[in-house]
Amino acid sequence: MSKIASWITCTVMALHVAAGAALPLAIEVYDTPNDAGGSLTLTWSRAEAGAASSYSVYVATAADGPFRLATATATPGLKSAEPGLFGYDDDNDGFHVLHISDYATGNGEERESLKDGTTYFVRLGVQTADGEALGVTMSATPRGNWFNTSKWNNLILGIGLSFVILLYISMARRKDLFIRRIAGLEALDEALGRATEMGKSVLFVHGLKGMDQIPTIAAVNILGRVAQRTARFDTDLRVANVDPVVMSVSQEVVKEAYLQEGRPDAYRPDSVFMAATEQFSYAAAVEGIMVRERPAAHIMMGYFYAESLLLTETGSTTGAIQIAGTDSYTQLPFFVTTCDYTLMGEELYAASAYLSREPKLLGSLKGQDVGKALIIGLLVAGTILATFGVDTLTHLFAAL
Amino acid sequence: MLFLTRTLPFLFCFVFGMTGWVIYYVPHEWAQTVEREIALWLRLVYAFAYFLGLFSLLSLHWSKIRQRQAGWAYSLIVYISFGVMTLFVVYNDGNGPFASQATTGPYQWMFTSVHVASSATMFSMLAFFISSAAYRTFRARTPEAAILLVSAIIVMLGRVPIGAYIADIIPDTMQWLMSVPNMAAKRGILLGVSLGAIATSLRIIFGIERSYLGGGD
Numbered sequence: 001m002s003k004i005a006s007w008i009t010c011t012v013m014a015l016h017v018a019a020g021a022a023l024p025l026a027i028e029v030y031d032t033p034n035d036a037g038g039s040l041t042l043t044w045s046r047a048e049a050g051a052a053s054s055y056s057v058y059v060a061t062a063a064d065g066p067f068r069l070a071t072a073t074a075t076p077g078l079k080s081a082e083p084g085l086f087g088y089d090d091d092n093d094g095f096h097v098l099h100i101s102d103y104a105t106g107n108g109e110e111r112e113s114l115k116d117g118t119t120y121f122v123r124l125g126v127q128t129a130d131g132e133a134l135g136v137t138m139s140a141t142p143r144g145n146w147f148n149t150s151k152w153n154n155l156i157l158g159i160g161l162s163f164v165i166l167l168y169i170s171m172a173r174r175k176d177l178f179i180r181r182i183a184g185l186e187a188l189d190e191a192l193g194r195a196t197e198m199g200k201s202v203l204f205v206h207g208l209k210g211m212d213q214i215p216t217i218a219a220v221n222i223l224g225r226v227a228q229r230t231a232r233f234d235t236d237l238r239v240a241n242v243d244p245v246v247m248s249v250s251q252e253v254v255k256e257a258y259l260q261e262g263r264p265d266a267y268r269p270d271s272v273f274m275a276a277t278e279q280f281s282y283a284a285a286v287e288g289i290m291v292r293e294r295p296a297a298h299i300m301m302g303y304f305y306a307e308s309l310l311l312t313e314t315g316s317t318t319g320a321i322q323i324a325g326t327d328s329y330t331q332l333p334f335f336v337t338t339c340d341y342t343l344m345g346e347e348l349y350a351a352s353a354y355l356s357r358e359p360k361l362l363g364s365l366k367g368q369d370v371g372k373a374l375i376i377g378l379l380v381a382g383t384i385l386a387t388f389g390v391d392t393l394t395h396l397f398a399a400l
Numbered sequence: 401m402l403f404l405t406r407t408l409p410f411l412f413c414f415v416f417g418m419t420g421w422v423i424y425y426v427p428h429e430w431a432q433t434v435e436r437e438i439a440l441w442l443r444l445v446y447a448f449a450y451f452l453g454l455f456s457l458l459s460l461h462w463s464k465i466r467q468r469q470a471g472w473a474y475s476l477i478v479y480i481s482f483g484v485m486t487l488f489v490v491y492n493d494g495n496g497p498f499a500s501q502a503t504t505g506p507y508q509w510m511f512t513s514v515h516v517a518s519s520a521t522m523f524s525m526l527a528f529f530i531s532s533a534a535y536r537t538f539r540a541r542t543p544e545a546a547i548l549l550v551s552a553i554i555v556m557l558g559r560v561p562i563g564a565y566i567a568d569i570i571p572d573t574m575q576w577l578m579s580v581p582n583m584a585a586k587r588g589i590l591l592g593v594s595l596g597a598i599a600t601s602l603r604i605i606f607g608i609e610r611s612y613l614g615g616g617d
Contacts, residue, residue, distance in 0.1 A: 036429045116429075144428035151425050158598065165599050169608060212442065214597045217604065217612060224611035244453030245446060253612060270463065274456040278515070280522035292470050306526060313529040327593040329586050337537045345589040349596030352611055353603070360608055364599045371595045 024096075029122045029140045032099055033085055037116040037144030039101045043079060044124060046094045055096070056125035056132070059103040059114075063121050063137055068112075070103035070122075084150035084400035088391070114142045150400035157397070164374070165367030172363025179362050180369070184323055184341035185354050188299070191321045192229050195296035201236035202226070203295040205286060205311065207302025207326070208279060211245040214349070215327050219302035220246070220253055221352035222325070226299060227257035231266055240275040240289060242282040247274050283307035287314040300324040300339075301348060304331045312338035325351060346372075410607045417605035458482070485510060551577055 024044040032039040042057055054074040058067035079085075079092035086092050100122070102111045114120060120142070124135040171177065195202045204226060206219035223239065230237040239254065241247035251272040258267035275285035287310060290298065298315045300308075301324070308324075308331040315322050316338045324335040325343030335342045343351055346368060353361035382393040416438070423431045461475035469475075485507065490497045493505025502508070538549045557563035558574020603609035 034427055036427050036432055144430070146426055146428050148425055148427045155425055161595065161598055162602055165602055166606075210446075214600055218596075218600055221600075221609060221611045241453075241456075244449035244451075244456075247456060248449055248452055249612065256613065270456075270460055273460045274453040276457075277453065278519065280519040281515075284518075284522055288471065288474065306523060309526060309529050309533060310522065313533055327589075327596070329589045329593075332589070334533065337533045346592035346596030349593075349600045352609060356609075356611070361603065364603055364608070368592075368595050368599045371598075372592060375591055375595070 024124075024126065026095070027124055027135055027138065029138045031140055031143050031145075034145055034148040034150055038114050038142055039099055040114060040120060040122065040140050040142050041085070042098045042100065042122060042124060043095050046078065046096055047126075053129070054127045055098070056127065057098055057100055058123045058125060058134075059100060060121045060137075061118065063139070065121075066106075067121075067123055068103045068106060070100045071098060073098070083395075083398070088395045116142055116144055118142070153397055154399070161371045161374075164371050165364050168367035168370065169360050169363035172359040172366065176359070177362060177366045179354065179365050182343065182347055182350065182354055184325065184343045184347065185351055187321075187323060187341045188226070188355065189229065191297035191299070191323055192226070192233055192235060194321055196233040196235045198296045200296035201238050201293060202230055202297045202299065203286075203289060203293075203320075204237065204239045205298070205300045205302070206239075206241070206246060206250070207300070207304045208242055208282070208307070209303040210243050211249055213303060215303040216243075216246055218349050218352065219325075220249055222299075222301045222348075222355070223250055224253045224257050225352055225355040227254040228261055231258040231261035231263040234263070234266060237271055238289065238293070238295060239272040240282075240286050241273065242275065242277060242279075244274060244277075247272060279305060279307055280310075283310045286311055290315050290318050290320070294318050295320055298322045298324075300326075300335075301343070301351070302326065303328050304335075309334040309338065315339075406610070406613060409613055410610065414605055414607065417601065421601075421605075 024047050027042070027044040029040055029042045032041040054072060055076055056072040057070045059070040060067045076096040076098050079089075079095040079097050082097065083092075086097075100114065102113045104110070105112050118141065119139050121137050121139045123137050126133045126135075168177070192202060204223055206216060206223065209216045211217070211220075227237060229235075237254065239247075239250050241250060251269065254272050255264075255267050255269075258264055275289075276282040289295070290311075291314065295318075298312075298320050300311060300322070304311075304326050305328070308326070308328075312322055312324060312335060322339040323341045323343075324339040325348040326332060326335060327345050327348050329345070332342065332344055336344075350365050350368065353365050378393070378397065382397070385391070385393050419434065419438070423435050457478070461478045463469075464472045464475040465479070488505070488507035488510060489501070491506070492499055493502035493507070495502055534552070537545070538552060539545065554570060555574050555577055557566065558571040558577075563570040563574065600609075604612065
């Protein structure tokens with residue numbers, strides 16, 4: 001409420017003429033919305049071309065000054081350039097905007113930052129051929145905001161999609177849901193079975209990203225399922241890591257999987273190891289393992305960069321069955337080209353749930369698919385509306 | 401014990417997962433401070449984890465040397481490289497281990513002249529790997545592969561001056577292929593990825609999936 005009150009009290013219609021120069025109308029100063037604090041925003045009606053040579057903003061901590069220069073510019077921005085703050089109103093093209101976060105102290109180059117909770121008095125100066133005209137003094141107080149209103153659409157969409165996914169998880173507990181077949185995951189047992197028959201190991205690689213990234217979490221989840229199977233089949237599992245935290249987590253995941261399958265004796269701590277910490281050193285180390293140890297199956301899940309093709313092309317020359325999954329669309333073509341099976345995009349996130357066959361996890365896959373159908377519907381509707389010049393839906397879902 | 405291995409990690413996941421989600425929408429300085437603090441703790445965890453990583457790396461290569469496994473000489477190189485680099489880091493171009501790391505000297509020379517050069521060599525091998533992978537893919541055995549082959553030829557020609565020299569339509573078609581079908585596929589994948597990421601996050605935050613704790617659910 002205090003923010004709205006501050007906005008209203010600080011909205012001043014300035015119609016002030018000094019030294020023959022006319023000030024713009026509708027000058028407003030208020031706390032900058034959607035920020036961490038320490039900033040004020042000044043808006044005023046757009047001047048006609050050539051009416052003003054430049055604008056200056058003066059700031060003081062008392063109504064009677066002294067006023068210090070905060071900023072000066074000949075080309076202030078327009079409200080329409082900041083839809084995150086001002087939306088897509090057609091009138092936004094008719095208003096200039098400036099943000100103030102500090103002002104000159106008068107001691108040389110020193111500047112003082114605006115402090116949250118302090119009321120500042122602001123004046124707009126307009127330089128014309130006839131001199132500078134100063135507007136009336138207005139005041140506003142900068143504050144940190146507790147919600148970024150430009151992310152309303154993101155929040156609502158996120159909650160909506162989360163609701164759909166949770167709804168299907170709940171439904172899956174009561175009845176069987178049809179889940180589409182994912183060939184790459186169906187082939188996993190075949191790959192592990194082949195490794196078991198050949199008496200060779202299975203190599204697992206989980207990309208370059210750290211444990212705080214969702215593709216790596218998805219990869220570690222898949223590793224848990226793979227480790228359960230290798231423990232069951234008594235097949236040697238090798239996990240090459242590039243990140244020490246991922247390595248530590250993977251060691252625990254594999255150990256627990258072996259324990260759960262009743263094979264703690266089969267777990268070897270050095271089967272989950274650190275190969276290297278740098279991208280190409282890692283690629284060289286893993287390629288070395290592929291060529292020297294010749295695992296029967298290579299499972300590559302996670303986020304990959306340029307090393308993807310180096311790994312899979314080397315892997316394909318060894319004759320190993322290769323299953324890859326990534327959400328990195330730049331590397332997908334390389335995996336599709338060189339691997340036997342590829343999990344594309346969201347299939348990487350679906351893999352763990354799919355392999356577990358747990359009804360509640362499968363429910364989340366169904367929720368994902370329904371969410372995708374909803375988004376496709378919105379995309380089609382947005383495309384049709386935009387074709388007829390109606391941008392409302394496009395603006396509603398725009399990332400700001 | 402079950403509390404330490406199951407309940408506590410789940411509570412951590414729930415609290416930090418929800419905190420991360422809320423912080424995304426809160427621009428206030430307090431939220432930013434919490435985010436910075438979490439990032440700081442993450443760095444601390446990484447610092448300790450690096451010791452585990454180093455121990456794993458060295459013990460793996462030590463066992464290879466001890467058992468004279470295939471390629472054990474490479475493991476010896478790992479030990480020699482590690483020793484030499486550690487020595488130069490401590491020497492720090494004559495400034496000692498307690499001064500900030502010098503930007504010149506043998507450590508920097510080794511890094512630039514050996515490590516960076518080796519990485520660049522690995523990266524340059526991509527050109528050959530792309531060629532061999534492309535050769536396999538571009539054999540027009542199926543209608544899909546034939547479309548891929550034609551598209552690839554247009555894109556490759558459109559990206560180099562000779563494409564425009566042959567016909568003006570080639571760079572235009574290349575641009576259309578990149579900005580329409582390619583972009584549509586890319587965005588389709590990204591939408592699916594975002595939904596998958598939401599679903600995975602929900603499963604983990606609400607404890608529906610716990611395979612990252614090891615074993616099943």
